[in-house]
Amino acid sequence: MLNIPETTELIQKIRTRKEIKQLASHVLSKTMLEKLGDGAKIVEFKSVILNYADKNENANLRLKRELYREIKIPSYQVRDLLEINKGFFKKLVDNQILVSSYQKKWTYGMVKYFSYTNILRCIHSSEFKELKKNYDANHEKNVKRAAKANKTKLEKGVHMLESFDFRIRKIEPDLIYRKMILTKLNHDKLVEEEYPEKYYYISSPSYEGLDSAPEEDRNRWVDNYIRHHLTNYDKISDYLGQIVFKQYMYDNLLSDWVTKQIRTVYPFYKRNTYVSQYCKH
Structure with a gap:
């Protein structure tokens, strides 16, 4: 419906x-x-x-x-509404089964807009019903084929990740906070020097300012410090980027794998609990 x-x-x-x-x-x-x-x-x-x-x-x-x-909606919303892909949508438009009301130029090209009247006229047409029947049959097969291919890619991705020597430097959890603040402070000062306009309306970075930032932000900074300064994550990520690893749906896989590895040493990683657990103010 x-x-x-x-x-x-x-x-x-x-x-x-x-x-x-x-x-x-x-x-x-x-x-x-x-x-x-x-x-x-x-x-x-x-x-x-x-x-x-x-x-x-x-x-x-x-x-x-x-x-x-x-009321008119753009083509991408029409595709979502009809639950069809770009190829089938193009076929409907090219064969005048679905007629646009007008088109508008955006930075990424011309976008066609469609009224709900024309959309309803389209879906009630015999041509659409016949094409949609064939589309649904083939689409189900394609979804199953894609799911099988994705499973194979995931298995290859997991095997590749497990072959890496992922290293984590261990330091006392209560020492991480000060090191994180100092590292971020140095980074922010470098950014201020390079892009002074960014700090035109706000105060210059300071230890006290970072130390009094919202708890959620400080927890995130600790997570970033651990990942980028206490592990060899960046080297692995750079390597995977060079072999087009990230173009294949592996972004979440890499993130989940890294999280699992880090939590063997720092259980609080990405749990938003570090500040309340280790910082006494």
């Missing part, structure tokens, strides 16, 4: 007085329009329209018809 937003959500996409007055002229009676007057606010128009449509079935049908015709 097509998951089209409710009228209460669609009407919020109308932002101008011209649009809301045009919508009101199709939904409200002449008496109601006169009572509202030209000086009514947009929010007042919307409230009256929704209340009237809620009580009057014919008004509700008129409201839906006008909103479906006037």
Whole structure:
């Protein structure tokens, strides 16, 4: 079933007085329009329209018809709505089964926009139903094939990660905090020197400022310090980047594997508990 937003959500996409007055002229009676007057606010128009449509079935049908015709969504939202891929979407557009209302130029190219009216007309057409039937059958096979391929890639990725000599330098947990603060302070001072405009409206970095930062931030800094300064994670990550490892869905795999390794030495890693456990203020 097509998951089209409710009228209460669609009407919020109308932002101008011209649009809301045009919508009101199709939904409200002449008496109601006169009572509202030209000086009514947009929010007042919307409230009256929704209340009237809620009580009057014919008004509700008129409201839906006008909103479906006037509200347009970009192509990527249409694909999500129809649950189809780019190839099938292109076939629908090229064969005029799905017709766009207009197209708009963005920085990454031209984007087509479609009204809900045209989307509904498309899905109720015999051409769409036949194509969608074949698409669903092939799509299910492709999903299974992709899942099998991904499983194979994951197994290869796990095997590759386990072949690395992942090293973790162990120091007392209560000593990590001061080392982390000093390391971050040096880093922030270098950034301030290189990009002074970044600190134009804020104070220069200081030990006291970092030490009084929100607990969540300090926990994250400790995690970053452990990963980048107490392990050989960066060397492994750089190597994997060179062999196009990260292009294959392995980002989460690498992160999970590193987390598991680090927690054998520092159990608090990425658990947001370090500051409360080791910092006494």
